[in-house]
Amino acid sequence: MSVPFIQQYRVARYIIGNKLRGVQRYPLVLMLEPLFRCNLACAGCGKIDYPDEILDKRLSYDDCMRAIDECGAPVVSIAGGEPLIHKEMAQIARGFIERKKFVYLCTNALLLDKKMDEYTPSPYLTFSIHLDGSKERHDASVCREGVYEKCAQVIRKARARGFRVTVNCTLFQGETAPEIATFMDEMMALDVEAVTVAPGYSYERAPRQDVFLKRGSSKQLFRDLFKLGEGRKWRFNQSSLYLNFLAGNETYHCTPWGAVTRNVFGWQKPCYLLVGEGYASNFKSLIEDTDWDKYGTGVNPKCANCMMHCGYEMTAVEDTFKHPLKAARVALFGPKTAGPMAPEVPFLYDEPAITRPQLSASQPQPATAKADSKRVA
DSSP states (O other), X not given: OOOOHHHHHXXXXXXXXXXXXXXXXXXXXXXXXXXXXXXXOXXXXXXXXXXXXXXXXXXXXXXXXXXXXXHOOSEEEEOSSOGGGSTTHHHHHHHHHHTTXXXXXXXXXXXXXXXXXXXXXOTTEEEEEEOOXXXXXXXXXTTOTTHHHHXXXXXXXHHHTTXXXXXXXXXXXXXXXXXXXXXXXXXXXXXXXXXXXXXXXXXXXXXXXXXXXXXXXXXXHHHHHHHXXXXXXXXXXXXXXXXHHHTTOOOOOOOGGGEEEEETTEEXXXXXXXXXXXXXXXXXXXXXXXXXXXXXXXXXXXXXXXXXXXXXXXXXXXXXXXXXXXXXXXXHHOOOOSSOOOOOOOOOSSOXXXXXXXXXXXXXXOOSSOTTTOOOO
């Protein structure tokens, strides 16, 4: 794990404070989606196929500040859509930083070169660049040539200016461990702080459904990757036990309230990934009124193959507090890459089939087959 000490300290203090107060459910991360409009149309994205009246909506600066003040999470991940399209984004980031929140501004980097002067390097601000592999793989993933090279140039510029830069990498079908290992070496050569890596979640409205990994193949892929990474000093922006889970060495249930989502519709139930489950008008209602027992791998078919960090990182962090020596051992020596895998959680239903979500009355029906039609320069 490669997370600055000040961030580890503040997050640990936040967790301990909640435990001492007897709080049962609290978020580590606010997943903020201040808009859905994007300047790319990626094959595995389930966030951009809304009609224009939805794509044109924005959360205001005040909306965003109320969201963090309500939930109190120490970390804010600003996603979308493409956040840099938002005209108030620099002001929003500054507002979070003034509150001593650690901001991960998730971007495809196409606008970052001309927007960079609006931001000041800070230990509380990280540009999290979306890269789904090396040049050929990433450009195919985002359905546009030249994006990888643009990202590499912007990463070098941002690092030269003293910004924290991480890379957010989602893995899909067809990728091999040697291919991903090459990508990790490339990212270390670019001097990124760390890489966040996870198997893609099969968004029900993604333009393509044949690109997503199944749970078993995900675990084997990560075992193969970590085996190749022995001695190569890769830096991951994730806890050691979450990486251990990815390699099939932990039997975890997800903690969906660990990363709560606020977007243009409200507070999304139950997590960043699922749609059609309804929205709460405020954070308190989200936490108290959501039927959390309805969700998770083995419980809900929509969650069948999910291993995403937004659901499982919180579980891994809780396990770290319970078993610090185990977490330290994995951090020092890496996840186990051979031998039997940990048992899978039991499935409490017959068929893991996923149906297209039924959207709530407050959420307009998204348009279909429009992924390529709305691009913003």
